[in-house]
Amino acid sequence: MEEFRIYVHAPPVEGQEIELPLQNVSTLEWQTAKVIVAHEADELSDAAKLWIYDAAGKGALLAPEPWFVQIVELEEEEVPEVKVREAKVNLRERRGDLLATLIRMQEEKERQKAEGGK
Numbered sequence: 001m002e003e004f005r006i007y008v009h010a011p012p013v014e015g016q017e018i019e020l021p022l023q024n025v026s027t028l029e030w031q032t033a034k035v036i037v038a039h040e041a042d043e044l045s046d047a048a049k050l051w052i053y054d055a056a057g058k059g060a061l062l063a064p065e066p067w068f069v070q071i072v073e074l075e076e077e078e079v080p081e082v083k084v085r086e087a088k089v090n091l092r093e094r095r096g097d098l099l100a101t102l103i104r105m106q107e108e109k110e111r112q113k114a115e116g117g118k
Contacts, residue, residue: 002026002048004069007055011062012037017072025051034073044070 003025012018014037021032041047050069052062088105 003051003066004048005051005053007053008062009055011052011067014038015043022050022069022071025049031077032075033071034075036070036072038068038070041068044068046070 004022005025006012006020006022008020012020017034017036019032019034020037021030022035023030036044037050038044038047047068047070049066051066054060054062
């Protein structure tokens with residue numbers, strides 16, 4: 001049986017569909033989901049354990065016994081677009097001597113700065 005935890009200031013309303021951020025106990029991943037919670041597993045179909053923690057306290061349980069949760073719908077996680085930056089120095093130009101290339105680049109910057117300052 002899957003186990004989830006939530007951090008709230010008061011126990012959620014039972015028997016109603018609500019939206020909660022859930023943390024999977026085994027993977028520690030957070031997901032927002034539309035859920036129905038209840039004290040007893042037999043009140044829900046496909047129930048998972050739900051540990052309810054006090055959001056204001058230091059990890060204190062609000063309910064000493066687990067509640068149960070039925071996940072109605074998981075929100076899709078938005079994956080940010082990854083953009084590739086252009087390399088300042090082409091990898092072919094480095095030819096395996098990264099340190100020498102970086103030193104040459106620094107010397108060139110210093111030379112340009114000295115020429116521009118005169």
